[in-house]
Amino acid sequence: MSAPILSDRDLEFMLYELFDAEGMTSRERYQDHSRETFDAAIATGKTVAERYFLPIRQRVDIEQPIFDGEKAITIPEIKTAIEAVFDSGLANPGASFELGGMQLPAIVASASTAYLSAAGSATLGYASLTNANCNLLETYGSQEQIDKWVVPQREGRFAGTMALTEPGAGSGLADLTTSAVPADDGSYRITGNKIYISGGDHEITENIVHLVLAKIKGAPAGVHGISLFIVPKYMVNDDGSVGERNDVSLAGLFHKMGGRGHTSCALSFGEKGGAVGYLVGEAHKGLHYMFHMMNEARIMVGTSAALTGLTGYQYSLYYAKERPQGRLPSCKDPLSKPVNIIEHADVRRMLLAQKAYAEGGFALCLYGAQLADDSHTAPTEEERSKAYQLLDFLTPVLKSWPSEYGPRANNLAIQVLGGHGYTSEYPVEMFYRDNRLNPIHEGTYGIQSLDLLGRKVPQNKMAGYRACIEAMRATVIDTAGSAELAEFSADLAAAIDEVDSTTMALMTAMGTENIDLVLANSVKYLEMIGNVIVAWVWLRQAAVAVAALTAGPHAQDEAFYRGKLQAAQYFFRFDLPEIYVWSKILATLDDTTYAMDKEWF
């Protein structure tokens, strides 16, 4: 088998046809760039993925990290792969030229690491969490902290983590018990236990910079009493050299269903009296700061879920084109040659669904990357502010929709391979296991739905929500007159109306009804709006395809664009209509789950 990691053509389509990545070069920050430099970065990502990630794709799953009683040991090829990421500038492809970076627009940065994530999301995790850690510190840390902790992370000498979860406080951060006591030198002594810390220990880098949520003694109760601390694995001397071990120890490794290349650690802070920690920003504002990293991580999770879906799609597509089996129902001649399974309509259904889910999810995440960029580099303050509002509103969807539909795609990839897909001889069962983490970490599916309906929709007088509806309606208007798109355009228009009336009913109910009941079906709200937004993303892709077909592409591209149209049709006919089941449940404030007494189970 030599299935491609991703489709080059599709990535090209997304960047340059669906989203106008080349247009970013008109902005000052990106004026030295061109399509050529963008393509070069993407080609580098592909090369590193093929050379360092693909060969160990299944090994990192089979040869899990080992806890030797003191430290976590990973296979050495992970270190080599991570070094290659740093050496090629892909650890932070958006970093400024002055910091030695490529200063790529976010959407191109995302594309440049797409092959890495698709070929080894667990391995890439060491680099991407490090990047997110730095991004937080660059925003909220002092210059001294940046010099001491960010610079070596940017160089790949240190790695970064985020340490939130505790044994007694997973999703419920208000109840975390890790404590911080001020020391005489202005630092703090941290004591407590954290679990599920990705990259919490390893020997890949010289040092690890943990960003730890803890409560300073006497802090207010709840989430408004949480502070953020830098807690290094090793102390760092004033000359930047790595010093003694801090009071942070590895208590154990978790054995996970998937994502096994990335260590998941239980860490003990302060068993010998208190780990040295340095307060980031102001006291009690830690959760707010951490959201900077969490929001970035959430988009990362969605992107990774979509990419794992995409690579499974490519793998099962390649398999389906090569594997002979059975005959069509219309064939009655047992002496005829078996057909390749892609000839079976149901196999095509499973491939088309994967295409619809994974390409739809990835396009959604690239749109998110574009919004993130726009919020910083769009020409006007109004555009920047609008992009920020839209991104903020969409974050739970960017995180959750691909996390639900990426695994669905991977599930179908297994099914395309049949019995083979169930064995570790083929990677598709690993893709599914890897992807199953995504609806859990960085805020579960349920938490995201509460964030969306309970906070993101109503906030700022529904400005983010309204911007989203407005953007979708603009596409409806643009496409209504096209013969090829009229069906989709009308279906999307009706779906948007349904979302809008459902949303308004829920917002009214929030003021008049029991809030627990109003939010009881929040997951269905997330599913409804997610499917409508992805339908919109598909309509935009279909519109590009129709324009290209009308202009008359050459033969090979015609097939590509027809595929886009067919995948859009699949999503509109097979998936979008489900929203009407959910909108009814939502609009009627269905109390089936709310009223279910715990004794009735």
Added chain:
Amino acid sequence: MSAPILSDRDLEFMLYELFDAEGMTSRERYQDHSRETFDAAIATGKTVAERYFLPIRQRVDIEQPIFDGEKAITIPEIKTAIEAVFDSGLANPGASFELGGMQLPAIVASASTAYLSAAGSATLGYASLTNANCNLLETYGSQEQIDKWVVPQREGRFAGTMALTEPGAGSGLADLTTSAVPADDGSYRITGNKIYISGGDHEITENIVHLVLAKIKGAPAGVHGISLFIVPKYMVNDDGSVGERNDVSLAGLFHKMGGRGHTSCALSFGEKGGAVGYLVGEAHKGLHYMFHMMNEARIMVGTSAALTGLTGYQYSLYYAKERPQGRLPSCKDPLSKPVNIIEHADVRRMLLAQKAYAEGGFALCLYGAQLADDSHTAPTEEERSKAYQLLDFLTPVLKSWPSEYGPRANNLAIQVLGGHGYTSEYPVEMFYRDNRLNPIHEGTYGIQSLDLLGRKVPQNKMAGYRACIEAMRATVIDTAGSAELAEFSADLAAAIDEVDSTTMALMTAMGTENIDLVLANSVKYLEMIGNVIVAWVWLRQAAVAVAALTAGPHAQDEAFYRGKLQAAQYFFRFDLPEIYVWSKILATLDDTTYAMDKEWF
């Protein structure tokens, strides 16, 4: 954690309230039985499960079978567990008294092994495939074959397999290449390779009896040229003692995503000149005979999928009642105690969905067991024949619906446990991996849907289909007048009408349209009719609950019946309405997947 394997109360409800198992004692075959003897068999199953299966539930997953270059080695506790199954009569609980069996009705037999399957479906597989192997030979083998091969299997000294799949022929049996050449002594010499043979090698029993599909030289092409052979691992002497090794060797073991306790083998037949095989029945009728075993295996698969769903439900329910985390949206006091997660509506949604899917699927399979029994022991020939027709029609649904919804339930069990659910410290991720096999083996989901729409619906002038519709409509009539059930009754009536009009449109199209197009969305047909049938099963459960509530049960039972009603409501409101999306696709002969050109991907 000490979550129950299954709910005793629910099993009692299914057997004695939903299905009148006690009424079976009026039939001659079961006249020596009573509720007490039924309960005793079920209690035995539970005891064996708790004593021998539960302690190794996760060990059989972690300590996978090993191939030492010659044979497959499993942990010794599997042998002990299987011996306990045979010693307690649970390997074939329906066997006649004269054969030393318990002669239980099929529905009670199914209930008596439910705990075993739920606590270790992979381990139980050795016994249940042996049973199905014997059942085939008892039907189609000669008396001599029964004496020689069945008796030692019934005693637990030999085990049985079914050997169909080949590297080049998985679902496409017409293309199998294993060959059989007649020898002078009336036996055959078998040569070929088989893969994915469950229990294909192990040291649990003295010998293994493979039932092998092969083609006799000169046989017609396709499925009408396949014959069935007994091919033992070891030859058996005339005195019944185990003799020399036959020419069957273990080429390797497959490493699977789940179900790891059950060896999955690649077997080579005839590497040294030909394995000795004995023809079962007549030449070229092998596939017909094998369907006897396959149909039984299909119902077994559905039952196992439902039970794995049920045990995951019980586990996550227990967890949700014990695990404190977070507060309700209405609670603004961070000093208040965190609630147990079962208080969160979305956790209740995930539990309720599991209940709806797993209890619905299991009730469906028990109904299938009852039909299997009725086809043999119902008082009149008309009843027997009708039961057979209905069972034959329903088999693809019995196999497939729980295989789709059981894993969905297990997926939600993982989600209830959050990060914990993703680690091997808890069994829920294993349940999901185990259950993922079920939509693949014994005929994939897609194959089942083609069997249903292409064969089972039209056959015998649609008699099986009509019997199913009629049975469902009878329940609609029975329940329409009940205030508590009227909503469900009306919804089911409408859904049945939708199924019926869709089916008629498809049957008409079969005569006039391209058959490949008509069958292109067969999976959606399977999903549609499956959801309607399970809604019917839920309405029947709800009707029992309403009757019991009306009669005034004591307090504890009231909670139980309220739970049944709420789960029925969940299924009717959250899942049943999806059929209207699928029926539209079906009735319009939607060609989205059919028309997708393979070059367009």
